[in-house]
Structure formats: C-alpha cells, structure tokens
Amino acid sequence: MLGLTQQQLAEMIGVTYQQAHKYERGINRVSAGRLYEIARVLNAPITYFYEGLGEEAPRPVAPHQRMLLEIARNFAEIQNEKHQEAVSQLARVLAGR
Numbered sequence: 711m712l713g714l715t716q717q718q719l720a721e722m723i724g725v726t727y728q729q730a731h732k733y734e735r736g737i738n739r740v741s742a743g744r745l746y747e748i749a750r751v752l753n754a755p756i757t758y759f760y761e762g763l764g765e766e767a768p769r770p771v772a773p774h775q776r777m778l779l780e781i782a783r784n785f786a787e788i789q790n791e792k793h794q795e796a797v798s799q800l801a802r803v804l805a806g807r
Contacts, residue, residue: 712752722751 714722720730723744732738740748749756771779788794 719748719751723747 716730716734717727720727723730724747725733725744729738733740733744745759746756749758785794785797788797
C-alpha cells in the first residue's frame with residue numbers, strides 16, 4: 711500500500727530480501743520483535759496485523775485431524791531412531807506404498 715518494494719522493506723527492517731520474501735509468502739514465521747519492527751518502520755499500530763483475529767468462531771477439529779496430530783506428537787516422542795524407522799516403515803506398508 712505504501713509502494714515499497716520487498717528490497718526497500720527488507721533494508722528498512724534490517725533483513726535480506728530473501729528473508730522479507732519468506733515472511734511475505736508465509737514460509738518463515740515473523741517473530742514478535744520483528745513484527746514490532748515492521749510496524750514501527752511502516753508507521754502502523756501493531757494491532758493492524760491482528761485485525762479480525764478472534765472474530766470468527768473456532769473451527770472444530772475433526773476426529774481424523776486429532777488422530778493425525780496425536781500420531782505426530784507420539785512419533786516425535788520416540789527416542790530410539792530404530793524404533794522411529796520401524797514405525798515409519800509400518801506406516802508405509804499399511805498405506806500401500
């Protein structure tokens with residue numbers, strides 16, 4: 711809206727063009743400190759980036775999604791790499807891959 715290029719914004723907030731591009735595309739998360747800096751440079755209130763947040767009703771998590779999250783969480787807790795590999799191979803076999 712201000713007519714800035716990604717390169718100009720990157721220089722203003724002290725990051726590389728590539729990092730600014732990743733922020734814009736949502737590839738990398740923007741830390742609270744960096745978001746504050748962006749708001750300061752753009753002369754915008756920090757609340758600008760949160761407009762509309764919390765106004766919509768939370769979406770219910772489907773049982774399938776809950777199960778996937780639980781599987782990922784449990785898998786991450788497996789300390790033994792051989793056990794992780796065994797679980798991974800089991801999943802591949804069950805999936806028919």
